Amino acid sequence: MIYGFGKGELGSETSHIACVNCGQKDFVKFTVLGKYFHLIFIPVFPTGRKGQSVCANCRHALENAQFNPEYTKEYYRISGKFKTPKRHFGWLFLFAIITPFMLWHQSCNAKEDNGFITSPAIGDRYEIKLGWRSYTLYKVASFTKDSIYFYPSTLEVNKERMLDDDKMLKEENFDKEGIFGLSKKEIIDLRESEKIRDIVRD
Ligand SMILES: [Zn+2]
Secondary structure: OOEEEEEEEEEEEEOOOEOOOOOOEOOEEEEEEEEEEEEOOEEEEEEEEEEEEEEOOOOOEEEHHHOOHHHHHHHHHHHOOOOOOHHHHHHHHHHHHHHHHHHHHHHHHHHHHHHHHHOOOOOOEEEEEEEOOEEEEEEEEEEOOOEEEEEEEOOOEOOHHHHHOHHHHOHHHEOHHHOEEEEHHHHHHHHHOOOEEEEEOO
Protein backbone atom coordinates (compact mmCIF):
# COMPACT_ATOMS: atom_id res chain seq x y z
CA MET A 1 0.00 0.00 0.00
CA ILE A 2 1.57 3.29 -1.11
CA TYR A 3 -0.69 5.31 1.18
CA GLY A 4 -3.09 4.52 4.00
CA PHE A 5 -3.43 4.46 7.74
CA GLY A 6 -0.85 3.14 10.15
CA LYS A 7 -0.38 3.12 13.88
CA GLY A 8 2.49 3.09 16.29
CA GLU A 9 2.73 2.61 20.05
CA LEU A 10 3.19 5.87 21.94
CA GLY A 11 3.60 4.24 25.34
CA SER A 12 2.03 2.04 27.98
CA GLU A 13 1.56 2.01 31.72
CA THR A 14 0.19 -0.41 34.31
CA SER A 15 -2.58 1.26 36.34
CA HIS A 16 -3.53 0.90 39.99
CA ILE A 17 -7.22 0.41 39.13
CA ALA A 18 -8.98 -2.93 39.64
CA CYS A 19 -9.58 -5.19 36.66
CA VAL A 20 -13.27 -5.26 35.63
CA ASN A 21 -12.99 -9.02 35.09
CA CYS A 22 -10.95 -10.49 37.99
CA GLY A 23 -11.07 -7.54 40.41
CA GLN A 24 -7.29 -7.54 41.01
CA LYS A 25 -5.50 -4.19 41.33
CA ASP A 26 -2.21 -3.18 39.71
CA PHE A 27 -2.55 -5.59 36.79
CA VAL A 28 -4.36 -3.58 34.11
CA LYS A 29 -1.92 -2.27 31.54
CA PHE A 30 -3.05 0.51 29.17
CA THR A 31 -1.35 0.85 25.80
CA VAL A 32 -1.75 4.07 23.80
CA LEU A 33 -1.47 3.88 20.00
CA GLY A 34 -1.04 6.87 17.71
CA LYS A 35 -2.75 6.58 14.33
CA TYR A 36 -1.47 8.41 11.28
CA PHE A 37 -1.96 8.71 7.55
CA HIS A 38 1.10 7.58 5.61
CA LEU A 39 2.34 8.11 2.10
CA ILE A 40 5.06 5.76 0.78
CA PHE A 41 5.49 4.47 4.34
CA ILE A 42 6.31 7.91 5.74
CA PRO A 43 3.63 9.37 8.03
CA VAL A 44 2.04 12.61 6.80
CA PHE A 45 0.04 13.66 9.88
CA PRO A 46 -1.51 12.02 12.97
CA THR A 47 -5.18 11.06 12.80
CA GLY A 48 -5.97 10.43 16.44
CA ARG A 49 -5.29 7.79 19.05
CA LYS A 50 -6.67 4.53 20.23
CA GLY A 51 -6.09 2.53 23.36
CA GLN A 52 -6.14 -0.99 24.65
CA SER A 53 -6.11 -2.51 28.11
CA VAL A 54 -4.88 -5.94 29.08
CA CYS A 55 -4.97 -7.46 32.52
CA ALA A 56 -1.72 -9.26 33.29
CA ASN A 57 -3.53 -11.45 35.83
CA CYS A 58 -6.53 -12.80 33.85
CA ARG A 59 -5.60 -11.67 30.27
CA HIS A 60 -8.91 -9.79 29.95
CA ALA A 61 -8.45 -7.30 27.10
CA LEU A 62 -10.52 -4.31 25.98
CA GLU A 63 -10.42 -1.69 23.22
CA ASN A 64 -10.95 1.96 24.22
CA ALA A 65 -14.49 1.94 22.74
CA GLN A 66 -15.42 -0.71 25.33
CA PHE A 67 -13.90 1.10 28.36
CA ASN A 68 -16.19 1.90 31.27
CA PRO A 69 -15.98 5.45 32.72
CA GLU A 70 -13.27 4.48 35.22
CA TYR A 71 -11.13 2.88 32.49
CA THR A 72 -11.75 5.81 30.16
CA LYS A 73 -10.59 8.32 32.78
CA GLU A 74 -7.50 6.25 33.50
CA TYR A 75 -6.78 5.85 29.77
CA TYR A 76 -6.93 9.63 29.18
CA ARG A 77 -4.69 10.27 32.18
CA ILE A 78 -2.07 7.87 30.82
CA SER A 79 -2.48 8.99 27.19
CA GLY A 80 -1.81 12.59 28.30
CA LYS A 81 1.70 11.60 29.34
CA PHE A 82 2.72 10.58 25.82
CA LYS A 83 3.42 13.17 23.15
CA THR A 84 2.84 12.36 19.51
CA PRO A 85 6.35 11.67 18.17
CA LYS A 86 7.74 13.96 15.46
CA ARG A 87 8.02 11.04 13.07
CA HIS A 88 4.20 10.88 12.92
CA PHE A 89 4.48 14.25 11.14
CA GLY A 90 7.21 12.83 8.87
CA TRP A 91 6.42 14.55 5.58
CA LEU A 92 5.64 17.85 7.28
CA PHE A 93 9.06 17.78 8.95
CA LEU A 94 10.79 16.74 5.74
CA PHE A 95 9.23 19.71 3.93
CA ALA A 96 10.01 22.03 6.81
CA ILE A 97 13.68 21.07 6.43
CA ILE A 98 13.90 20.81 2.64
CA THR A 99 11.91 23.93 1.61
CA PRO A 100 14.17 26.60 3.16
CA PHE A 101 17.22 24.79 1.81
CA MET A 102 15.78 24.75 -1.72
CA LEU A 103 14.81 28.43 -1.54
CA TRP A 104 18.27 29.33 -0.26
CA HIS A 105 19.95 27.28 -2.97
CA GLN A 106 17.73 28.88 -5.63
CA SER A 107 18.44 32.41 -4.46
CA CYS A 108 22.22 31.73 -4.36
CA ASN A 109 22.09 30.42 -7.90
CA ALA A 110 20.03 33.42 -9.06
CA LYS A 111 22.48 35.87 -7.44
CA GLU A 112 25.43 34.15 -9.04
CA ASP A 113 23.75 34.17 -12.47
CA ASN A 114 22.82 37.87 -12.15
CA GLY A 115 26.48 38.56 -11.40
CA PHE A 116 27.48 36.63 -14.55
CA ILE A 117 25.05 38.77 -16.59
CA THR A 118 26.14 42.15 -15.20
CA SER A 119 29.85 41.20 -15.31
CA PRO A 120 30.21 38.74 -18.18
CA ALA A 121 33.37 36.85 -19.07
CA ILE A 122 34.34 35.43 -22.45
CA GLY A 123 33.62 31.70 -22.45
CA ASP A 124 30.65 31.80 -20.01
CA ARG A 125 28.23 29.05 -21.04
CA TYR A 126 24.49 29.72 -21.06
CA GLU A 127 22.33 26.62 -20.80
CA ILE A 128 19.25 27.27 -22.93
CA LYS A 129 15.90 25.53 -23.06
CA LEU A 130 14.69 25.75 -26.66
CA GLY A 131 11.51 23.77 -26.10
CA TRP A 132 10.13 20.47 -24.87
CA ARG A 133 13.11 18.09 -24.51
CA SER A 134 15.35 20.46 -26.45
CA TYR A 135 18.38 22.17 -24.92
CA THR A 136 21.45 23.90 -26.29
CA LEU A 137 24.38 26.12 -25.26
CA TYR A 138 25.30 29.72 -26.00
CA LYS A 139 28.87 30.75 -25.33
CA VAL A 140 29.91 34.34 -24.59
CA ALA A 141 32.04 35.64 -27.49
CA SER A 142 32.30 39.30 -26.47
CA PHE A 143 30.38 41.97 -24.62
CA THR A 144 29.79 45.68 -24.30
CA LYS A 145 28.38 47.67 -21.39
CA ASP A 146 24.76 46.85 -22.36
CA SER A 147 24.93 43.72 -24.49
CA ILE A 148 26.45 40.27 -24.63
CA TYR A 149 27.37 38.47 -27.90
CA PHE A 150 27.13 34.72 -28.15
CA TYR A 151 28.29 31.83 -30.32
CA PRO A 152 25.37 29.37 -30.46
CA SER A 153 26.07 25.66 -30.26
CA THR A 154 25.40 23.72 -33.46
CA LEU A 155 24.04 20.85 -31.32
CA GLU A 156 20.84 20.16 -29.44
CA VAL A 157 20.27 17.58 -26.73
CA ASN A 158 17.05 16.31 -25.20
CA LYS A 159 18.15 16.29 -21.56
CA GLU A 160 19.43 19.27 -19.60
CA ARG A 161 22.18 17.25 -17.93
CA MET A 162 23.62 16.27 -21.35
CA LEU A 163 24.68 19.92 -21.77
CA ASP A 164 27.79 19.02 -19.73
CA ASP A 165 28.84 16.27 -22.13
CA ASP A 166 32.36 16.62 -23.59
CA LYS A 167 30.93 16.76 -27.08
CA MET A 168 28.81 19.80 -26.20
CA LEU A 169 31.81 21.65 -24.79
CA LYS A 170 34.06 21.17 -27.85
CA GLU A 171 35.11 24.47 -29.43
CA GLU A 172 34.31 23.20 -32.95
CA ASN A 173 30.66 22.70 -32.02
CA PHE A 174 30.06 26.43 -31.56
CA ASP A 175 29.02 28.36 -34.65
CA LYS A 176 31.41 31.34 -35.01
CA GLU A 177 29.48 32.60 -38.06
CA GLY A 178 26.23 32.58 -36.13
CA ILE A 179 27.33 35.17 -33.57
CA PHE A 180 24.42 37.23 -32.23
CA GLY A 181 23.83 39.78 -29.51
CA LEU A 182 21.26 40.21 -26.74
CA SER A 183 20.81 43.19 -24.46
CA LYS A 184 21.46 42.51 -20.78
CA LYS A 185 17.81 43.34 -20.14
CA GLU A 186 16.70 40.68 -22.63
CA ILE A 187 19.06 38.21 -20.98
CA ILE A 188 17.66 38.95 -17.52
CA ASP A 189 14.14 38.38 -18.87
CA LEU A 190 15.23 35.06 -20.40
CA ARG A 191 16.78 34.07 -17.07
CA GLU A 192 13.61 34.96 -15.18
CA SER A 193 11.42 33.01 -17.61
CA GLU A 194 13.87 30.09 -17.12
CA LYS A 195 14.66 29.81 -20.83
CA ILE A 196 18.20 30.35 -19.60
CA ARG A 197 18.41 27.39 -17.23
CA ASP A 198 21.84 28.13 -15.82
CA ILE A 199 25.00 30.10 -16.47
CA VAL A 200 28.30 28.25 -16.04
CA ARG A 201 31.71 29.82 -15.61
CA ASP A 202 34.67 27.40 -15.46
ZN1 LIG B 1 -8.01 -9.28 35.35
